Amino acid sequence: MNMTAGFDFTENVSSDIYAAPEWGCRALQLPVTARSGARFNYNTLQYHLAGIALAERRGSDIASLLQKRVLGPMGITLDGWVKNSDGDVFTGSELHLHPRDMLRFGAVYLSDGRIDGQQLIPKEWIVKSRTPQRSDTGRDGIAYSYGWWLTKLAGQEVQFAEGYGGQAIVIAPDAGQVFVFTAPTGGLVTGAKHDARIAKLLSLTKRLLQ
Numbered sequence: 001m002n003m004t005a006g007f008d009f010t011e012n013v014s015s016d017i018y019a020a021p022e023w024g025c026r027a028l029q030l031p032v033t034a035r036s037g038a039r040f041n042y043n044t045l046q047y048h049l050a051g052i053a054l055a056e057r058r059g060s061d062i063a064s065l066l067q068k069r070v071l072g073p074m075g076i077t078l079d080g081w082v083k084n085s086d087g088d089v090f091t092g093s094e095l096h097l098h099p100r101d102m103l104r105f106g107a108v109y110l111s112d113g114r115i116d117g118q119q120l121i122p123k124e125w126i127v128k129s130r131t132p133q134r135s136d137t138g139r140d141g142i143a144y145s146y147g148w149w150l151t152k153l154a155g156q157e158v159q160f161a162e163g164y165g166g167q168a169i170v171i172a173p174d175a176g177q178v179f180v181f182t183a184p185t186g187g188l189v190t191g192a193k194h195d196a197r198i199a200k201l202l203s204l205t206k207r208l209l210q
Contacts, residue, residue: 001050002037002040002133002134002144002145002146003040003042003046003134003144004034004038004039004040004134005036005041005046006034006036006041007030007032008031008032009027009030009043009045011042011043011044012191014043014045017030018048018084018090021086022086023084023085023086024048024049024052024086024088027045027048027049040136040137040138040144042144044090044092044093045092047091047093048088048090048091050091051088051090052091054091061088062081062089070120071101071105073115073118073120074104074105074108074120076104076105077101078096078097079096079097081094081095081096082094093163093164099182102167102169102180102182103180106169106171106178107178108120109121109126109169109171110173110176110177113125113126125146129146129159130150130173131145132144132150133145133146145159147161148161151202153172153205153206153209156209157172157173157174158205159171164194165183165184165185165189165193165197166181166182166185166189166194166197166198166201167181167183167185168180168198168201170201170205172209177208177209183197
């Protein structure tokens with residue numbers, strides 16, 4: 001979850017592995033190029049593998065678990081989640097949510113995981129995800145922690161969940177604000193275009209917080 005598994009995989013470059021039969025097993029056979037925990041290497045493959053492991057342990061696919069235990073109580077209904085050729089949910093990507101649902105999820109996170117008096121997400125997890133785990137992300141002024149990127153905007157600590165092409169949920173706890181951004185993702189979105197979109201949405205958030 002802190003993106004330091006150490007295997008040889010490059011985000012949006014090594015994606016051909018997902019087309020392989022029993023790709024989860026193939027992923028576990030990837031060359032290990034760094035000791036676990038030694039090097040930050042963001043890639044959604046680690047979330048895909050974690051999702052498979054959790055589904056096997058709980059005896060249900062991630063989409064069903066998430067809908068029942070988390071999204072349902074928030075009043076959110078999944079609008080789709082892509083599965084691979086083996087029938088496993090792509091845990092690290094391809095989750096379809098409407099902007100209003102992204103905003104609702106962010107509001108629950110802003111409330112330390114509580115909704116309608118119910119502790120839906122453990123507060124301990126919320127606190128952990130707001131605490132930088134890695135600063136060697138290669139992104140200036142941006143740290144990483146359990147699925148969230150952490151930075152400072154307008155003098156405030158903020159965290160943001162970032163999706164392909166510029167989808168994002170940005171949470172500013174001190175200001176009590178949640179911002180949601182969507183972006184067109186038809187066809188290939190290059191790394192440079194993605195980064196430019198993220199920079200623009202963070203700049204906009206900064207202006208809104210000032």
